[in-house]
Amino acid sequence: MAALLALAPPALAQQKTLRIAMTAADVPTTTGMPNNGFEGMRFLGYPSFEGLVLWDLSRADQPAALRPGLAESWSQDPADPKTWIFRLREGVKFHDGTPFSADSVIWNLDRFFKTDSPQFEPAGSGITRSRIPIMASYRKIDDRTVAMTTTRVASYFPYMAVYILFISPNSFEQGGRDWSRVAMLPPAGTGPFRLSRFTARVSAELTKNEGYWDPARVPKLDRVLLLPIPEANSRLAALRSGQVDWIEVPPPDAIPSLRQANFNVVTNSYPHVWPWFFQMGGAATPFRDPRVRQALNYCVDRAGLVQLLNGTAEPSVGWLKPSDPHFGSPQNRYGFDPAKGKALLAEAGFTAQRPLSFKVLISASGSGQMLPLPMNEYMQQNLKEACGVNVAFEVTEWNTLLTAMRSGPDAGILNGAASVNPSSPSSDPAVAARYFLQAFVPPNGFNWGQWNDPEFEAAFGALENATTPAAYDAAYARAHERLVDNPPWLFIVHDLNPRAMSCRVRGFVSAQSWFQDLVTVDLQ
Known part of the structure; x- marks a missing residue:
């Protein structure tokens, strides 16, 4: 040390x-x-390294919203709602003194989204594309204006644009057009x-x-x-x-x-959820039956885990918190109810004589993972004692777990795991799109569990096309109700x-x- x-x-x-x-x-x-x-x-x-759009991190009393960054404003094109227009800020320079401009925006977008560009960076591209899976095209309008077009109408696109970061094209040249050498410079941002x-x-x-x-x-x-x-x-x-x-x-x-x-x-x-993801597409997964997924959500003693964490978490009974205006009114309000959990498991064919058994891929540490080893040990004991469920773990490194989440349901990297334990932001619908829409199963996004709910898809489509706050709020609440009632995840705690x-x-x-x-x- x-x-x-x-x-x-x-x-x-x-x-x-x-x-x-x-x-x-x-x-x-x-x-x-x-x-x-x-x-x-x-x-x-x-x-x-900043984006055109940035998070407003100035307040502790409300969830972070968006603020202008390298773009001073943005708007949907009234003639084409799939296209967003970004008006760039004047007078910005990279750390190396070179100017930030529409040309540097396009250069960076090519770095992430154009595989045959000289500056294409596979590692950075993989991360960026997983967070912005709906980018269709982009173009320079003038020196201060760029347009980005998405594959679907997305009222939430600015919440995706916040994850596109920009470096100086000059850094790439200074590093001999070799990203390993650029990393050693290190490169210039804004x-x-x-x-x-x-x-x-x-x-x-x-x-x-x-x-x-x-x-x-x-x-x-x-x-x-x-x-x-x-x-x-x-x-x-x-x-x-x-x-x-x-x-x-x-x-x-x-x-x-x-x-x-x-x-x-x-x-x-x-906005943080610490869950287990259920795999519904694997050859031998027990999670195709929604009763199994609902059952496990009733088997968790969340209050006991919060106590273990000395009050640094709060129970999670959905992707959003019940206090969130978009939580909705789901039919299921999960609490610690082992009798209900065991009854649902029995309906699905899992009993004391034939117990539910599965493996979870977990990490020893990592971004937002809280304290995964003691928390997962608690979960293992809790599920066994409350509902007779047998859980085994495959412990791996955090970046390996992220790679596994971009893999198919029976990929060798999972070593037989039918569940994974990353943590998730729940800050906005752009995140929900990547995790829950059928269009974003790997490698297109983070719907690792291959979850598919037609009612969710319909509600989310209404959200994407909403043009008024009331329509947006109503659609978001309907979509979240489906996340609770047909749960793709085992909702465990929200981190504090x-x-x-x-x-x-x-x-x-x-x-x-x-x-x-x-x-x-x-x-x-």
């Missing part, structure tokens, strides 16, 4: 350097489209921090961008040092010893003592986004988002 953290040169001691311990097992990739899920986007994505250096599996360093295009958002910190420390107790030890200033996901049982020792432990509601910080860390706003704003953070 000491060797891992003894990284900063002595000069950094005179500067404001925030040291963050991530849950990731490795430094996210540095070519401008980071891997390691949304933790990679949180720390190596948005701080350095964000309030510039990625200044990194050491694989050890650290990445961000430096204040003094020339940021929004003078009101020049960071207060001089540097941010990002450290991958996947094991929760190792992160805790690093915080207690003063080797880091901020840790993601502290061990729940350590929270009371952290507070007593004057550390700040921050939690907040945010815990992180622990030294009392020296000031100015942090815990946004109701997977992403957080480092610009406002200061060190006393």
Whole structure:
């Protein structure tokens, strides 16, 4: 641990350097489209590489909305609702001093979506296409305007555009048109921090961008040092010893003592679901019968898991929270009801003599995964004791699990698993489209379970074509009712986004988002 953290040169001691311990097992990739899920986007994505559309992370009292980024405005083309027009911001420069323009937008879109372009990057393309699976075409209108056309009408497209990040085309040239060399530069973005250096599996360093295009958002910190420390107790030890200033996901049982020792432990509601995905397309899956999926949702003692997590989560009984205006009025309101769960399992043919048995692919750590090993051990024991269900686990690395989620139902990488345990954002319908529409089964999206519900498809189609808030809200609620009543997932808990910080860390706003704003953070 000491060797891992003894990284900063002595000069950094005179500067404001925030040291963050991530849950990731490795430094996210540095070519401008980071891997390691949304933790990679949180720390190596948005701080350095921005999109046309950005998240508004300025408030803690409401879910994060969208705000203008490298585009100052956007709108649907009134003549073609599949086309969105983005008006670009003037005066923006990349960290290398080259101008941001419509040409650089098209260059980056070709990087992700045009496989025969010289700058095509397979790894970044795979991540971006999985988040924007409906891109059909794009074009430059003039130096300040670009158009993007989707494969279907999508009222939520700006919520997808937020995941397209932009780097300087000059970085590609400086790296000899070789992405492995570009990663070592590292490349230039437009964000309030510039990625200044990194050491694989050890650290990445961000430096204040003094020339940021929004003078009101020049960071207060001089540097941010990002450290991958996947094991929760190792992160805790690093915080207690003063080797880091901020840790993601502290061990729940350590929270009371952290507070007593004057550390700040921050939690907040945010759009995060920690589920198991059910596979409905595999050769030997038990989950084609909706009664089995409903049964398991009645077998989970969510309150007990929340207690295990020391109150850093809340029960999940749907993709959205019951307090969300789009939750709807589903027929099923899941609670801990083993009798009902066992009755549904019996109707589906699973009894004490023929118990339900299946394997779940899980990770040891990773983006948004909370504490997957103790949580899954709890689930295994809970389901066995409550409903006689036998669960086995296949433990893998987080990025391997993400790869498995882009694979078919009987792929070898699953090693017989009929369920997977990633975490999911639930921030907007663009995410729901990728996870639940039949059009987005792998490799087109994240409907790994091959779920297909005609009523959901009809409701979601109405949402996509909605032109008024009332029509949008009603369609969203109908769609969510189907997610509850014909559940594609085992809904377990919503994370409350815990992180622990030294009392020296000031100015942090815990946004109701997977992403957080480092610009406002200061060190006393």
